[in-house]
Amino acid sequence: MILIHDLKKTYGSKVAVDIPEYTIAEGEILGLVGNNGAGKTTLFRLMLDLLKADSGNVTINDIDVSRSESWKNFTGAYLDESFLIDYLTPEEYFCFVGKMCGFTKAETEERIEAYSRFMADEIIGQKKYIRNLSAGNRQKVGIISALLSRPAVVILDEPFNFLDPSSQSSLKHLLREYNRETCATILVSSHNLTHTTDISTRIAVLEHGVIIRDIDNTEGTASEELEEYFRRE
Amino acid sequence: MLLSDIRKNQKLAARRSPIYERNRFAKFMIYFGITFWAAYFVYIGVMLFFAFSEGIPNMEPYHILNCGLPFFLLIDFFMRFLLPTPVQEIKPYLLLPLPKKRVLNALLIQAGLNPFNLFWLFLFVPFAWLSVLRFYGIPGVLGYCVGIWLLMVGNGYWSMLVRVLMRQKFIYILLILPVYGSMALLEFLPETEWTSRFYMDLGEGYIEWNPLAFLGTLAVAIGLAGVNRWVQGKLIYRELARTEDNKVKHISNYSFFERYGIVGEYMRLELKLIFRNKTPKSNFWSFLFIMVMFACALAGDVYGSNNYMNYFICLYCYCVFGLMTLSRIMSFEGNYIDGLMVHKETIYNLLLAKYYLQSIFLIIPFLMMLYPVVTGTVSLLTSAAYLFFTMGPIFATIMQLAVYNDKTAVLNGGFMAKSQGNTMYQTLITLIAFAAPLLIQRMLTFFLPETEAGIALLVIGLATVATHRIWIKNIYVRLMKRRYNNMENFRNTR
Secondary structure, three states, X not given: OEEEEEXXXXXXXXXXXXXXXXXXXXXXXXXXXXXXXXXXXXXXHHHOOOOOOOEEEEEEOOEEOOOOOHHHHHEEEEOOHHHOOXXXXXXXXXXXXXXXXXXXXXXXXXHHHOOHHHHOOOOOOOXXXXXXXXXXXXXXXXXXXXXXXXXXXXXXXXXXXXXXXXXXXXXXXXXXXXXXXXXXXXXXXOOOHHHHHHHXXXXXXXXXXXXXXXXXXXXXXXXXXXXXXXXXX | OHHHHHHHHHHHHHHOOOOHHHHHHHHHHHHHHHHHHHXXXXXXXXXXXXXXXXXXXXXXXXXXXXXXXXXXXXXXXXXXXXXXXXXXXXHHHHOOOOOHHHXXXXXXXXXXXXXXXXXXXXXXXXXXXXXXXXXXXXXXXXXHHHHHHHHHHHHHHHHHHXXXXXHHOHHHHHHHHHHHHHHHHHHHOOOOOHHHHHHXXXXXXXXXXXXXXXXHHHHHHHHHHHHHHHHHHHHHHHHHHOOOOOOOOOOOOOHHHHHHHHHHHHHHHHHHHHHHOHHHHHXXXXXXXXXXXXXXXXXXXXXXXXXXXXXXXXXXXXXXXXHHHHOOOOOOHHHHHHHHHOXXXXXXXXXXXXXXXXXXXXXXXXXXXXXXXXXXXXXXXXXXHHHHHHHHHHHHHHOOHHHHOOOOOOOOOOOOOOOOOOOHHHHHHHHHHHHHHHHHHHHHHHHOOHHHHHHHHHHHHHHHHHOHHHHHHHHHHHHHHOHHHHHHHHHHOO
């Protein structure tokens, strides 16, 4: 379970995040939507202890992320390309992340095999460094590395960006299956309302750092409300 | 017009840099340094006049100085290596309705007008005032200064060409061999001295306003600028196409380190960082080159029985590589720091790996020191003491920068990369770090006899090495306390 308590982050006079209380239950897929500059990435950075909060805290499974590193054992995340070590080949990068999680090379390769459809023969065995892959394939490397250790909490920022339509569809399927198999809590931010409503069990609308709507989507009925909200905006 | 617009953008880039405020202190120090060197150059200019007048009375001092112009050009060539590698910020202008060649021309003209090209005049103006003025008046002094400036402009283009090419591949440093080799050959072949004679005539040509001297120098400068334009034009396409390492033939895995667990994995990562990215790779070979130069100076017994210089060279032979490399510790990692920070204790293991690898690299100077040890230039005790002193206190000190370095260094700063002009702060820290080992060594040898000083260094070194996990953990803990600040600055300077 993820608990956000009195979380505030400002840049000068601009409020980036201001969430008094918010709970994300275990096994939920939370879709975070909002316009540019709404604070989605800032919120994720605060949740991953990559940014110092002005006040408040985030706990993942009762661990305050800013006070202990043990939440890193069961959390996988990919926010942007600054997560990738781009002078490694994808295979080397997966092995590196695997090693950080305590896997042998063989175990990592076995886990990677599960994502072969998503990688579509464009990533493994290419003899290319990550920096020379296309933006979409780099995105895939980042997403797979976040899922590699089969973490109980997954945080992905705009994962559908740069992906071609078939990869987007494949990713939706992959995330749903992953959630079904592992009961993991998944947080996904996106500008694509269709993809978000397709995969999320709950959707939070963020504007100016504040969660202004919290919509249940277990029945897949949030799209109308979201469409209406963003049309009005 | 274009030139002034480009200059305006460059000034804005510097002023709006996130580390502008911190750089102001560094800039003050740099300006202080410039003033010091300018005064020193004036002093040298005056002293050279008197030395030449008294030492070689049958020749005019300006003739003697002109004979030595190649020497000044060589120093100037290497001095420019201390400046940031030239990068042309051409990318933002590529899609504008401007001919590419015009933009390149503007950037090259700007390089020619660089105030650094005037710096030598601090030496040559007072010298000419004393030696040329009395024969040729102010026009003679003026002609001489214009000529020297043109010569430095040409030398600047030559240095730019080598440095831009070295950025692609370090091996291009070998370009200097045929140039300086042929000059040396023409000078030192029996009864020739053609090089010095040529420069003597050239200098006199400047003084006498001989159009041939100016046109010749100008032609060489323009020619070198043209070669630069041709090379840089090619590099634009190469970098835009990103064809360099698109298909890697051989992927080195450094599997040897696999057996050392997570730290071993980071050692592999460190080696891949060094050898797969242009900037660290170029740094590696440059620093190694400097180390070898130091070792050769010792092996060649350049300083004879001057113990002070021999020990100075020996110490820097050990520590130059580590100091230069570790002064930028964590800066390259700034490119992917977020990815590292979402894993547990990665930074601690990374610091350990960096330390072990740098310690392993010390084998190179130790082996190179064996010859001077055998010939008796330095003692084995001194060599071992400096080895462990470097591995201990020097590395422990310079690695403290891991806590404070928060500017991302460009991994593959190509020819069109973002300007790396904001490196003054790091340059300053490196300069300070360079002075510290010498001070400690001097203090010890001042208070203790040679053998005792060596033993003291050895003991201090061994104690610091033995406790490396403790002080590295301390660096890690302090770094984690500053992590938010550092991560934000790394992001802002990518």
